[in-house]
Amino acid sequence: MLSGKNLLLIISGGIAAYKVLEVIRRLRDRGMMIRAVLTEGGAQFVTPLSVAALTENRVYQDLFSLTDEAEMGHIRLSREADLVLVAPASADLIARMASGMANDLATTALLATNKPVLIAPAMNVEMWNHAATRANIATLESRGVMRIGPASGDLACGEFGSGRLSEPADIIAAVTDFFTARTAAKPLAGKRAIVTSGPTHEPIDPVRYIANRSSGKQGHAIAVALAAAGAEVTLISGPVALPDPSGMAVRHVETAREMMVAVQDSLPADIAVCAAAVADWRVASSAGQKLKKDESGQMPDLRFAENPDILAALGAPGPNRPALVIGFAAETENLLAHARAKLVRKGCDWILANDVTAESGTFGGDHNQIHLIRQDRPQDDDVWPRQDKKAVADHLVAQIIAHFAGTKP
Ligand code: C5P
Numbered sequence: 269m270l271s272g273k274n275l276l277l278i279i280s281g282g283i284a285a286y287k288v289l290e291v292i293r294r295l296r297d298r299g300m301m302i303r304a305v306l307t308e309g310g311a312q313f314v315t316p317l318s319v320a321a322l323t324e325n326r327v328y329q330d331l332f333s334l335t336d337e338a339e340m341g342h343i344r345l346s347r348e349a350d351l352v353l354v355a356p357a358s359a360d361l362i363a364r365m366a367s368g369m370a371n372d373l374a375t376t377a378l379l380a381t382n383k384p385v386l387i388a389p390a391m392n393v394e395m396w397n398h399a400a401t402r403a404n405i406a407t408l409e410s411r412g413v414m415r416i417g418p419a420s421g422d423l424a425c426g427e428f429g430s431g432r433l434s435e436p437a438d439i440i441a442a443v444t445d446f447f448t449a450r451t452a453a454k455p456l457a458g459k460r461a462i463v464t465s466g467p468t469h470e471p472i473d474p475v476r477y478i479a480n481r482s483s484g485k486q487g488h489a490i491a492v493a494l495a496a497a498g499a500e501v502t503l504i505s506g507p508v509a510l511p512d513p514s515g516m517a518v519r520h521v522e523t524a525r526e527m528m529v530a531v532q533d534s535l536p537a538d539i540a541v542c543a544a545a546v547a548d549w550r551v552a553s554s555a556g557q558k559l560k561k562d563e564s565g566q567m568p569d570l571r572f573a574e575n576p577d578i579l580a581a582l583g584a585p586g587p588n589r590p591a592l593v594i595g596f597a598a599e600t601e602n603l604l605a606h607a608r609a610k611l612v613r614k615g616c617d618w619i620l621a622n623d624v625t626a627e628s629g630t631f632g633g634d635h636n637q638i639h640l641i642r643q644d645r646p647q648d649d650d651v652w653p654r655q656d657k658k659a660v661a662d663h664l665v666a667q668i669i670a671h672f673a674g675t676k677p
Pocket of ligand 1: 464524542543544545546547548575576577578579580594595596597598610
């Protein structure tokens with residue numbers, strides 16, 4: 269699995285750096301090619317000589333070194349790797365990564381790389397729990413940086429808690445898992461998918477709008493699950509408070525009409541999942557200036573126009589119709605009857621019906637209870653357990669994979 273793979277190993281400062289020598293040895297035993305960058309802090313704990321001897325490669329230390337740059341620039345260094353491993357990742361290096369600094373060779377390579385990055389943090393427990401470190405880790409993870417550890421236990425500083433560098437065996441397992449997952453079959457490879465997600469905002473005037481309670485969590489989770497299965501995903505998102513998922517094209521829109529244009533632009537596709545809560549109506553002629561309250565007691569006279577139905581447009585027969593068109597039916601009563609009618613009316617293949625009464629906690633919440641209704645098996649009542657939105661996404665993608673494979677899941 270690891271044989272012939274290239275690793276860029278960045279060793280930053282920390283007493284745990286000595287454990288990384290063991291990691292190098294074991295990865296070399298498995299045939300991995302390793303180039304190491306040693307930060308100034310890292311060099312306080314392990315010597316360049318031991319790292320060079322174990323990697324059987326020269327060690328890179330200096331951003332401005334003529335010999336380092338002449339032999340291999342930081343761009344090439346960061347691009348020739350299949351994976352970048354930062355171990356130990358100190359609090360300082362994590363902070364510099366999160367803020368996009370490039371003030372030494374390690375951070376410059378990390379900023380320049382377009383390859384996956386795995387960090388193995390190691391620091392004192394208070395540093396690990398500090399709000400600044402928490403925020404930095406959240407930032408890195410939202411950008412797709414992977415993490416192993418830290419482990420919990422006795423710390424070199426004499427305290428106890430979370431912050432220990434993961435054991436070499438665990439770091440090696442994380443590296444192996446990365447390559448296993450990457451080479452695992454991607455059952456939706458070659459398939460294009462469009463996912464709509466979130467609410468739409470329909471302006472009343474320049475400062476007010478009509479919206480709904482959709483958080484985008486379900487649609488974003490479906491986009492992530494489709495991408496993980498190898499699909500080429502375009503996520504078209506209304507205004508949400510979620511970070512853009514990595515590994516896909518993301519288009520941001522505000523109104524239903526903008527969402528429709530973005531969807532049309534993204535065709536053709538094999539799969540369309542309409543998870544957005546698109547506003548059915550917009551204000552027919554939204555005001556160019558802020559509507560003012562005056563003394564007359566007169567209320568503004570808002571007239572509505574119907575928005576385009578994106579799902580119905582995708583479901584309509586035609587050369588650009590995706591092979592599998594999936595919609596949601598958020599209902600507060602007569603769930604199944606309304607959902608079945610919607611399936612027919614919108615011409616979609618599958619409808620995921622969910623109860624959105626206040627008690628169900630669906631909107632903005634983390635869970636969803638789904639009934640899957642299929643056009644080709646109208647009487648099958650496929651009720652999924654109440655599960656979190658990621659599990660719903662994985663379940664749906666498993667059904668999509670089975671559909672294209674021509675099997676029953
Ligand atoms: O009719 P209703 O809004 O309940 O239908 C819900 C389904 O239709 C969802 O899949 C939603 O994404 C989609 N829809 C749409 N465009 C609209 C309205 C709803 O794509 N204008």
